[in-house]
Amino acid sequence: xxxxxxHKVVNDQWQYLAxxxxxxxxxxxxxxxxxxxxxxAKERLITRQSKLGIKLNSDELLPExxxxxxxxxxxxxxxxxxxxxxxxxxxxxxxxxxxYKGEIRATGEVLRDQLLYMQRVGFNAFELDSSQxxxxxxxxxxxxxxxxxxxxxxxxxxxxxx
Amino acid sequence: xxYQYDEQDQQLLNERVAQFREQTSRFxxxxxxxxxxxxLRLMNGVYIQKLAPMLRVAVxxxxxxxxxxxxxxxxxxxxxKGYVHFTTRQNIQFNWPALENIPDIAEGLATVQxxxxxxxxxxxxxxxxxxxxxxxxxxxxDPRPYCxxxxxxxxxxxxxxxLPRKFKIAVSGATSDRAATQLHDIGLYIKKNEQGDIGFExxxxxxxxxxxxxxxxxxxxxxxxxxxxYLEAILRVYNQYGRRDNxxxxxxxxxxxxxxxxxxxxxxxxxxxHLKNSDLKLDKQQIALAKSHxxxxxxxxxxxxxxxxxxxxxxxxxxxxxxxxxxxxxNEHYQAVTISLKAPNVAPGDITTAQMDFVADxxxxxxxxxxxxxxxxxxxxxxxxxxxxxxxxxxLKEQNLATANIGMLTDTICCPGLEFCSLANASTIxxxxxxxERFNDLDYLYDLGSINLNISGxxxxxxxxxxxxxxxxxxxxxxxxxxxxxLGGSSCNEAYLGDRLGRAIAxxxxxxxxxxxxxxxxxxxxxxxxFLETYRRIGITPFKEKVYANN
Ligand code: SF4
Numbered sequence: 275x276x277x278x279x280x281h282k283v284v285n286d287q288w289q290y291l292a293x294x295x296x297x298x299x300x301x302x303x304x305x306x307x308x309x310x311x312x313x314x315a316k317e318r319l320i321t322r323q324s325k326l327g328i329k330l331n332s333d334e335l336l337p338e339x340x341x342x343x344x345x346x347x348x349x350x351x352x353x354x355x356x357x358x359x360x361x362x363x364x365x366x367x368x369x370x371x372x373x374y375k376g377e378i379r380a381t382g383e384v385l386r387d388q389l390l391y392m393q394r395v396g397f398n399a400f401e402l403d404s405s406q407x408x409x410x411x412x413x414x415x416x417x418x419x420x421x422x423x424x425x426x427x428x429x430x431x432x433x434x435x436x
Numbered sequence: 437x438x439y440q441y442d443e444q445d446q447q448l449l450n451e452r453v454a455q456f457r458e459q460t461s462r463f464x465x466x467x468x469x470x471x472x473x474x475x476l477r478l479m480n481g482v483y484i485q486k487l488a489p490m491l492r493v494a495v496x497x498x499x500x501x502x503x504x505x506x507x508x509x510x511x512x513x514x515x516x517k518g519y520v521h522f523t524t525r526q527n528i529q530f531n532w533p534a535l536e537n538i539p540d541i542a543e544g545l546a547t548v549q550x551x552x553x554x555x556x557x558x559x560x561x562x563x564x565x566x567x568x569x570x571x572x573x574x575x576x577x578d579p580r581p582y583c584x585x586x587x588x589x590x591x592x593x594x595x596x597x598x599l600p601r602k603f604k605i606a607v608s609g610a611t612s613d614r615a616a617t618q619l620h621d622i623g624l625y626i627k628k629n630e631q632g633d634i635g636f637e638x639x640x641x642x643x644x645x646x647x648x649x650x651x652x653x654x655x656x657x658x659x660x661x662x663x664x665x666y667l668e669a670i671l672r673v674y675n676q677y678g679r680r681d682n683x684x685x686x687x688x689x690x691x692x693x694x695x696x697x698x699x700x701x702x703x704x705x706x707x708x709x710h711l712k713n714s715d716l717k718l719d720k721q722q723i724a725l726a727k728s729h730x731x732x733x734x735x736x737x738x739x740x741x742x743x744x745x746x747x748x749x750x751x752x753x754x755x756x757x758x759x760x761x762x763x764x765x766x767n768e769h770y771q772a773v774t775i776s777l778k779a780p781n782v783a784p785g786d787i788t789t790a791q792m793d794f795v796a797d798x799x800x801x802x803x804x805x806x807x808x809x810x811x812x813x814x815x816x817x818x819x820x821x822x823x824x825x826x827x828x829x830x831x832l833k834e835q836n837l838a839t840a841n842i843g844m845l846t847d848t849i850c851c852p853g854l855e856f857c858s859l860a861n862a863s864t865i866x867x868x869x870x871x872x873e874r875f876n877d878l879d880y881l882y883d884l885g886s887i888n889l890n891i892s893g894x895x896x897x898x899x900x901x902x903x904x905x906x907x908x909x910x911x912x913x914x915x916x917x918x919x920x921x922x923l924g925g926s927s928c929n930e931a932y933l934g935d936r937l938g939r940a941i942a943x944x945x946x947x948x949x950x951x952x953x954x955x956x957x958x959x960x961x962x963x964x965x966x967f968l969e970t971y972r973r974i975g976i977t978p979f980k981e982k983v984y985a986n987n
Contacts, residue, residue: 356475358680359595360680362598363675390594417451417454418451420444
């Protein structure tokens with residue numbers, strides 16, 4: 275699968291691990307687990323050799339994982355439905371308050387027309403559904419050259435200081 | 437005088453117009469899905485109503501220049517049916533634009549620093565304020581510079597574009613509340629503390645609609661420099677914890693109610709701790725810069741009081757107009773003039789292209805080129821020399837704009853209702869017209885004194901019926917139009933939600949019922965009492981008995 279990452283269309287290096295009852299074995303390679311899997315198999319997950327990511331559904335908020343941020347090289351935040359904007363706050367908190375440096379990825383019903391705001395609050399990777407032309411979607415990042423708010427990726431200071 | 441865009445403002449607006457043009461063309465060529473486009477167009481002020489799309493244009497905190505009004509007139513002539521509608525949130529609505537023309541309208545608006553950004557949708561809406569801001573004698577501090585600071589912060593805010601529900605902020609800077617501040621998601625009262633510092637009393641969770649609630653104070657004094665960081669903290673708590681599973685329970689008022697004011701404000705404080713000293717903290721220069729846009733015009737330093745008294749003594753129509761349609765100004769040589777958009781046979785809040793051009797010229801001639809819109813759906817010329825009142829009145833009369841009924845029963849707040857709105861249960865505009873016919877004797881209206889009658893076509897309460905002294909709500913009874921009456925509401929400092937009179941009333945009986953309510957008031961009032969005071973004293977029972985006596 276292809277995604278947009280750091281303003282480029284790239285092949286995804288990660289795979290999502292579906293929710294399952296058996297948590298005794300995990301595949302090799304970079305995996306993204308659900309919050310539930312993380313909670314039940316923390317110990318085994320942190321001793322794996324390859325990279326670990328976690329996915330939060332739209333109703334799973336940051337306090338759930340805030341003490342474990344060091345364990346994740348990727349945090350995937352779900353937008354289902356796309357109107358559910360809770361994770362716009364999650365991403366900003368991750369970048370601005372917790373200084374999280376890993377990948378923050380938007381998944382679920384991600385619209386091309388949301389990409390710029392998502393980037394501004396701290397997302398750097400985006401999964402769009404297969405019907406969308408990823409290269410065309412890249413232009414969404416350039417729709418605005420300025421902004422009023424000081425966010426994770428500011429274009430300008432909030433209010434010109436003279 | 438009025439905020440003027442800088443380069444950044446203009447650039448952002450132009451880019452927004454280009455973005456919306458592109459989104460609309462993707463929608464029209466079928467590459468942008470219906471549902472996604474719906475959300476995007478709402479954030480650009482476009483509703484699809486019963487008969488046509490509707491475009492709601494922001495009038496930031498109710499301030500308009502004559503050039504802006506002329507542009508609105510030009511666009512209404514070119515792309516609409518030659519009139520527009522002023523809403524109860526000080527905004528302007530086009531009722532009949534074609535969808536494919538809306539990007540062109542937006543482009544036209546952008547040439548006069550206007551737009552329709554965030555006038556609908558689940559985002560932070562246009563901030564509203566006192567229509568006498570900067571000129572009211574009872575003002576503590578002009579709210580407009582702070583509204584302007586909020587405008588920037590809230591415009592295209594990337595974190596708060598997909599909130600659980602719409603979000604409205606109002607700011608009042610005077611001792612008397614004319615902005616219905618307590619009925620907003622966030623209400624801000626400007627205060628001066630004992631040290632003489634300026635700050636805000638912060639209220640949250642007010643609002644009308646299905647569950648009307650009066651806002652609760654969560655901070656009694658917020659320093660002015662902390663305004664944005666504190667707003668951001670409130671919005672962040674709401675964005676994360678407001679309900680999203682049920683649109684009727686997703687306003688911040690429901691969150692505040694379910695958490696309790698205490699717990700909610702603690703959570704805001706905890707969030708604010710982190711934000712207080714962030715880049716959002718305002719400094720002296722930023723506030724001074726915002727204030728520099730709202731300096732008073734070059735006022736005359738005298739007027740001839742004898743001339744005015746003479747003109748009033750010679751013409752009772754003029755005298756009544758001065759009495760009811762003009763208001764005291766901070767500057768003793770000036771008066772604020774309300775232009776009534778409630779003439780008989782006109783839908784409340786509507787204004788034609790010709791009238792707009794006319795009023796724009798009057799603003800240039802009599803009031804430094806500025807206008808204000810009010811939440812009671814009228815227009816104001818804020819700075820009229822007392823020497824020119826008579827000349828202004830004579831001109832207003834020519835265009836049917838001098839109806840001297842401000843604050844009277846026929847100065848109704850009225851939502852568009854069944855004729856225009858797809859959510860309506862019942863019509864509203866014909867009721868306002870019928871009311872005007874029944875109560876067409878101005879002297880009788882003056883005798884009745886101040887009565888706010890507010891009408892909404894459905895529970896969404898765009899016509900603020902819950903805070904009308906008399907409130908009328910359209911309710912659906914199996915496809916027939918019925919109306920629920922409430923009495924005793926108020927949106928002023930002593931905000932109050934009206935009490936229900938009783939079961940709903942049929943359309944053909946409604947104006948009779950209002951007349952009966954008025955009769956009870958006239959019979960029961962003491963010499964000095966207005967309607968609301970009589971109601972507070974005698975309660976609902978006498979009104980109920982009269983209205984339901986025969987049915
Ligand atoms: S109150 Fe109801 S009928 Fe009136 S404009 Fe609002 S949504 Fe439409």
